[in-house]
Amino acid sequence: MFLTHKKKNKGQENEDTSSSETERPYGNFYYKDVAELTGAGGWTVLFNEKKSFLDPQARKILETPEDYRPSLRTALDFYSDEYKARAAEAFMACSMGTPFNATVKMLRYNKQEFWAKAVGRPIYGENNEIVGIQGVFQDIDEEKLKELSLETSVKVIESQNSRLFNFAHIVSHNLRSHASNLSLTLDLLKSIDDATEEEELKSSLYQISESLNETINHLNEIVTAQAQSLDDRRLLNFDHVLQSTLSSISRMIEDTQTEIYSDFSEVPEIRYIPSYMESIFLNLITNAIKYRHPDRSPVIDICSYYEDERVCLMVKDNGLGIDLEKHGNDLFNMYQTFHTGKESVGIGLFITKNQIETLQGSIHVESKVDEGTTFKITF
Amino acid sequence: MTNLSPTPIKLACIIDDDDVYINLIKKVINIRKLSENLLIFKNGREALRYFTPIIQEEDDKVFPEIILLDLNMPVMDGWRFLEEFTKIKTGKDVKTTLYIVSSSINPLDLERAKEFSLVTDYLVKPVDLDEFEAIFVKSSA
Numbered sequence: 001m002f003l004t005h006k007k008k009n010k011g012q013e014n015e016d017t018s019s020s021e022t023e024r025p026y027g028n029f030y031y032k033d034v035a036e037l038t039g040a041g042g043w044t045v046l047f048n049e050k051k052s053f054l055d056p057q058a059r060k061i062l063e064t065p066e067d068y069r070p071s072l073r074t075a076l077d078f079y080s081d082e083y084k085a086r087a088a089e090a091f092m093a094c095s096m097g098t099p100f101n102a103t104v105k106m107l108r109y110n111k112q113e114f115w116a117k118a119v120g121r122p123i124y125g126e127n128n129e130i131v132g133i134q135g136v137f138q139d140i141d142e143e144k145l146k147e148l149s150l151e152t153s154v155k156v157i158e159s160q161n162s163r164l165f166n167f168a169h170i171v172s173h174n175l176r177s178h179a180s181n182l183s184l185t186l187d188l189l190k191s192i193d194d195a196t197e198e199e200e201l202k203s204s205l206y207q208i209s210e211s212l213n214e215t216i217n218h219l220n221e222i223v224t225a226q227a228q229s230l231d232d233r234r235l236l237n238f239d240h241v242l243q244s245t246l247s248s249i250s251r252m253i254e255d256t257q258t259e260i261y262s263d264f265s266e267v268p269e270i271r272y273i274p275s276y277m278e279s280i281f282l283n284l285i286t287n288a289i290k291y292r293h294p295d296r297s298p299v300i301d302i303c304s305y306y307e308d309e310r311v312c313l314m315v316k317d318n319g320l321g322i323d324l325e326k327h328g329n330d331l332f333n334m335y336q337t338f339h340t341g342k343e344s345v346g347i348g349l350f351i352t353k354n355q356i357e358t359l360q361g362s363i364h365v366e367s368k369v370d371e372g373t374t375f376k377i378t379f
Numbered sequence: 380m381t382n383l384s385p386t387p388i389k390l391a392c393i394i395d396d397d398d399v400y401i402n403l404i405k406k407v408i409n410i411r412k413l414s415e416n417l418l419i420f421k422n423g424r425e426a427l428r429y430f431t432p433i434i435q436e437e438d439d440k441v442f443p444e445i446i447l448l449d450l451n452m453p454v455m456d457g458w459r460f461l462e463e464f465t466k467i468k469t470g471k472d473v474k475t476t477l478y479i480v481s482s483s484i485n486p487l488d489l490e491r492a493k494e495f496s497l498v499t500d501y502l503v504k505p506v507d508l509d510e511f512e513a514i515f516v517k518s519s520a
Binding site for chain 2: 172173176179181185188192197200204207211
């Protein structure tokens with residue numbers, strides 16, 4: 001019944017176009033052209049006839065073989081696993097009368113994934129009963145991927161922004177503390193006349209100047225750490241970087257009897273900025289040693305591997321660990337130290353995170369107090 | 380009786396990680412004879428460890444009349460100290476005046492300080508000599 005109805009429609013279409021042909025000298029702008037230009041394919045499912053149809057554009061998008069015969073049974077094969085349940089639900093709801101409009105990940109005949117915008121609606125028969133469903137899906141892979149990469153960029157920029165804010169804040173705070181110590185010292189110098197007191201105050205002037213220099217050195221370190229460009233990427237061998245890092249801190253390793261195990265067999269090399277990689281290794285390893293557990297000598301495991309086609313690096317220690325529920329958000333901030341000790345400065349992880357994110361990577365941490373900490377970098 | 384020679388208080392306390400600052404404050408207190416004794420803690424955790432037994436009456440040490448609290452400190456910062464300190468249950472009426480003394484001029488910090496009824500005032504470093512003296516005079520009066 002529906003098919004005859006459709007035929008009638010087609011007839012009308014033809015009549016329409018023929019009558020207006022003179023007004024369109026550049027030819028007829030038909031459904032087929034629209035479908036081709038927009039990359040939109042149509043499909044129809046008729047319940048009574050138990051038949052499914054895919055139009056030529058839909059077949060082209062899905063890359064189905066010439067003799068492919070669509071059926072309701074295999075319709076879900078064209079949706080990626082994560083969207084199958086949702087697609088089935090949408091089809092069911094549509095057959096009950098609710099149209100759908102969604103962005104989903106679909107699969108071509110060869111199982112290759114692509115993003116699509118899919119809309120569907122019920123088909124009504126003569127007595128207003130639902131006799132089938134029909135819809136259109138449009139290949140929006142290119143646009144969607146751009147959108148996703150924009151989203152990632154926004155996140156990176158947001159986090160860089162918040163770190164910049166943190167940075168500016170700390171700079172202001174630290175410079176202010178030195179300045180205030182300076183003015184307090186001068187204040188005191190003015191108000192006393194005892195010679196020994198005066199000497200002591202003068203020595204505190206030296207101390208202040210020293211701390212001021214130290215702060216400025218930290219700032220320099222951060223600025224130079226961020227001033228590298230992408231062009232400086234080189235093919236690096238993980239093991240070479242590790243060995244050169246270890247030799248630069250061999251004293252520290254010996255004194256603390258640190259054991260270091262590494263396995264770079266899965267991914268031996270990566271293209272990266274050499275100074276960044278050296279600083280990442282140095283910061284994570286020295287951190288693991290600085291915050292070692294008092295009851296055992298430090299053991300550090302380092303390995304590289306692939307996850308979701310991206311190179312990852314894991315650095316795992318058996319140190320003090322850190323309460324991430326309390327400190328999670330602050331861990332990568334500047335001048336945040338969680339353990340007492342002269343060696344704690346609090347700029348290492350700040351720099352590390354900055355360098356990794358500059359190259360679109362990410363760093364995550366897992367930790368248990370008294371058990372140890374694991375850093376995972378995705379490059 | 381006059382501002383020049385206030386009656387010194389018995390015990391003051393500084394919670395701050397800046398050694399230079401601590402030395403300077405020690406001098407100020409000695410020179411101006413502002414307090415007879417001085418307690419110094421390098422971070423909130425150390426201070427809390429000392430105060431908790433006193434408040435819970437497990438220890439009869441004297442409680443400081445004035446506490447000068449820094450905000451940015453390692454291990455446990457000033458904010459966490461205030462949170463933890465407020466949480467300690469006590470039947471004892473602890474009489475102390477707590478000042479935040481910080482170099483942070485962040486308006487958010489000033490706002491946050493107002494949320495703690497424990498905090499008498501927020502002083503921005505540098506605090507000059509007369510300002511210091513004024514705090515101690517107020518407390519001994």
